[in-house]
Amino acid sequence: xxxxxxxxxxxxxxxxxxxxxxxxxxxxxxxxxxxxxxxxxxxxxxxxxxxxxxxxxxxxxxxxxxxxxxxxxxxxxxxxxxxxxxxxxxxxxxxxxxxxxxxxxxxxxxxxxxxxxxxxxxxxxxxxxxxxxxxxxxxxxxxxxxxxxxxxxxxxxxxxxxxxxxxxxxxxxxxxxxxxxxxxxxxxxxxxxxxxxxxxxxxxxxxxxxxxxxxxxxxxxxxxxxxxxxxxxxxxxxxxxxxxx
Amino acid sequence: xxxxxxxxxxxxxxxxxxxxxxxxxxxxxxxxxxxxxxxxxxxxxxxxxxxxxxxxxxxxxxxxxxxxxxxxxxxxxxxxxxxxxxxxxxxxxxxxxxxxxxxxxxxxxxxxxxxxxxxxxxxxxxxxxxxxxxxxxxxxxxxxxxxxxxxxxxxxxxxxxxxxxxxxxxxxxxxxxxxxxxxxxxxxxxxxxxxxxxxxxxxxxxxxxxxxxxxxxxxxxxxxxxxxxxxxxxxxxxxxxxxxx
Numbered sequence: 001x002x003x004x005x006x007x008x009x010x011x012x013x014x015x016x017x018x019x020x021x022x023x024x025x026x027x028x029x030x031x032x033x034x035x036x037x038x039x040x041x042x043x044x045x046x047x048x049x050x051x052x053x054x055x056x057x058x059x060x061x062x063x064x065x066x067x068x069x070x071x072x073x074x075x076x077x078x079x080x081x082x083x084x085x086x087x088x089x090x091x092x093x094x095x096x097x098x099x100x101x102x103x104x105x106x107x108x109x110x111x112x113x114x115x116x117x118x119x120x121x122x123x124x125x126x127x128x129x130x131x132x133x134x135x136x137x138x139x140x141x142x143x144x145x146x147x148x149x150x151x152x153x154x155x156x157x158x159x160x161x162x163x164x165x166x167x168x169x170x171x172x173x174x175x176x177x178x179x180x181x182x183x184x185x186x187x188x189x190x191x192x193x194x195x196x197x198x199x200x201x202x203x204x205x206x207x208x209x210x211x212x213x214x215x216x217x218x219x220x221x222x223x224x225x226x227x228x229x230x231x232x233x234x235x236x237x238x239x240x241x242x243x244x245x
Numbered sequence: 246x247x248x249x250x251x252x253x254x255x256x257x258x259x260x261x262x263x264x265x266x267x268x269x270x271x272x273x274x275x276x277x278x279x280x281x282x283x284x285x286x287x288x289x290x291x292x293x294x295x296x297x298x299x300x301x302x303x304x305x306x307x308x309x310x311x312x313x314x315x316x317x318x319x320x321x322x323x324x325x326x327x328x329x330x331x332x333x334x335x336x337x338x339x340x341x342x343x344x345x346x347x348x349x350x351x352x353x354x355x356x357x358x359x360x361x362x363x364x365x366x367x368x369x370x371x372x373x374x375x376x377x378x379x380x381x382x383x384x385x386x387x388x389x390x391x392x393x394x395x396x397x398x399x400x401x402x403x404x405x406x407x408x409x410x411x412x413x414x415x416x417x418x419x420x421x422x423x424x425x426x427x428x429x430x431x432x433x434x435x436x437x438x439x440x441x442x443x444x445x446x447x448x449x450x451x452x453x454x455x456x457x458x459x460x461x462x463x464x465x466x467x468x469x470x471x472x473x474x475x476x477x478x479x480x481x482x483x484x485x486x487x488x489x490x
Contacts, residue, residue, distance in 0.1 A: 003277075024269045024281035026271055026279055026281055031444075032248075032444055033443050033444050034271055034441045034442070034443065035443065036269035036271055036281045173443055173444065196279045197279070198278050198279065198280065198418055199276075199277055199278050199418065
């Protein structure tokens with residue numbers, strides 16, 4: 001039995017090959033808290049009409065050349081291509097990239113969000129769907145990445161970023177976790193996670209849940225401004241950030 | 246954060262208190278294979294009309310005083326009570342027992358299947374639903390338990406036992422696992438599992454997936470005979486065993 005670090009990609013590939021949606025994404029937090037996301041891998045393949053409403057609405061703010069961060073199975077990338085955008089996807093999962101390409105994605109690169117640079121060309125919109133604002137990682141990395149995003153975008157560019165507001169929970173386990181984070185000087189919604197799938201275990205990665213206020217603060221002084229928030233229920237929202245200054 | 250061994254009971258209690266069915270049961274096999282069952286905790290609370298068809302059909306074979314092994318949230322026990330049976334449930338999860346009692350179960354004991362004895366009185370039917378034939382554990386324990394079941398049942402008694410046929414899979418991970426078991430002289434469907442839920446981890450326990458042929462063989466010479474098999478799709482079935490000799 002081969003164990004790999006590409007647990008996420010294996011989940012994507014298995015669903016792509018078998019169509020079996022009985023598996024659910026399992027995530028472990030670094031304090032040993034294990035949870036199933038409640039979303040099967042099918043969500044990564046959903047056509048536009050089945051996307052969360054806030055994601056569909058926020059597509060109005062997408063224009064020009066687009067960078068899709070964490071492109072996964074290509075859900076967003078394929079839709080952007082259909083709409084006629086020049087779109088580049090990046091992902092760290094080789095198997096997810098393989099699936100996105102098989103499904104018709106024209107330009108996907110195996111890159112971490114921290115590896116983007118001007119050599120990719122300039123973009124008019126950066127999309128972080130599927131709660132991928134989480135890839136901003138932590139309080140130190142987020143402003144650094146916002147500045148990096150400035151260096152790869154044109155005047156008038158936008159970031160369209162989905163996140164989860166961590167303060168809308170009343171789960172005592174989650175509240176205790178927020179408190180632990182605050183004692184450590186971290187943001188309440190600062191997670192360190194790995195994906196578990198069958199024998200496969202991803203590497204641990206930082207993942208940030210940020211309220212709209214926190215998203216605005218993290219962007220402050222980096223050349224981006226949060227100008228609009230589109231709510232999806234009480235937990236999830238899409239923030240629209242405009243390139244300023 | 247309090248870690249307990251009653252991961253299963255915590256899952257049951259949380260669902261009972263919050264009605265949140267977004268959690269899915271997560272199980273780890275002792276070789277590190279992690280899987281979500283695809284069933285939320287809601288399945289443990291399902292009313293009769295939502296039970297698997299084979300379980301509903303097999304209720305025809307239930308009569309007299311009944312022992313419900315692994316009674317969980319009381320799904321089967323409450324239905325038996327409604328039908329007028331004198332029914333005793335056993336479970337090893339204190340929290341699941343608490344929930345079953347709150348829901349109206351009259352007689353639930355905190356007992357492992359290996360702890361049943363004539364002091365519980367005699368039964369006319371033993372029910373093992375929700376794949377609880379798995380609690381027969383392994384090749385050594387199953388015949389021992391069948392004999393124990395003889396000692397606590399009346400003439401003409403039946404066991405109504407649900408199991409999963411392990412040979413109907415074509416999942417390469419599962420097939421490799423069968424082969425590993427055979428090399429060790431174990432039955433192919435011999436699992437060692439624990440339940441993961443939030444911070445909670447159950448103890449490891451043996452859990453047996455047996456084909457109808459294997460169920461018949463395990464019962465052979467113990468005073469029970471498999472007389473009928475009711476299929477639920479291609480993987481799951483309910484076996485009816487009659488007390489003989």
